[in-house]
Structures are given as C-alpha cells and as structure tokens.
Amino acid sequence: MYTCLPFSAPEVFQSVMLQVFDGIEGVEIVAGYILVWGEDDNQHEHCLRNRLYES
Numbered sequence: 001m002y003t004c005l006p007f008s009a010p011e012v013f014q015s016v017m018l019q020v021f022d023g024i025e026g027v028e029i030v031a032g033y034i035l036v037w038g039e040d041d042n043q044h045e046h047c048l049r050n051r052l053y054e055s
Contacts, residue, residue: 027051 010032017029026047028035036051038044 021051024051 021027026037036048038047
C-alpha cells in the first residue's frame with residue numbers, strides 16, 4: 001500500500017512555513033523557498049546565522 005500526499009501539500013507546507021517564520025525580519029517564504037535577506041552582506045550573514053540557529 002502506498003501513501004501519497006494530497007494535492008494541497010504545497011499549500012500546507014507554505015502555510016506551516018509562514019507560521020514558523022512569522023514576524024522574523026529578513027525572512028520571506030516564497031513557493032517553498034526560505035529567502036533570507038539583508039541590506040548588505042553583514043546584515044544578510046547575521047540574519048542567516050540567527051535564523052539557522054533559531055529554527
């Protein structure tokens with residue numbers, strides 16, 4: 001017997017990721033990708049390291 005994900009799996013994943021990263025500055029969730037950004041390289045690196053350790 002095989003179990004498969006329902007057709008709404010991408011929407012469920014998107015919803016969960018939005019809840020997990022809600023309100024965290026420098027993080028956006030787009031189509032299953034977690035985008036971490038900053039105004040310069042230092043801010044980007046800071047946001048990335050903080051988000052990886054928080055998750």
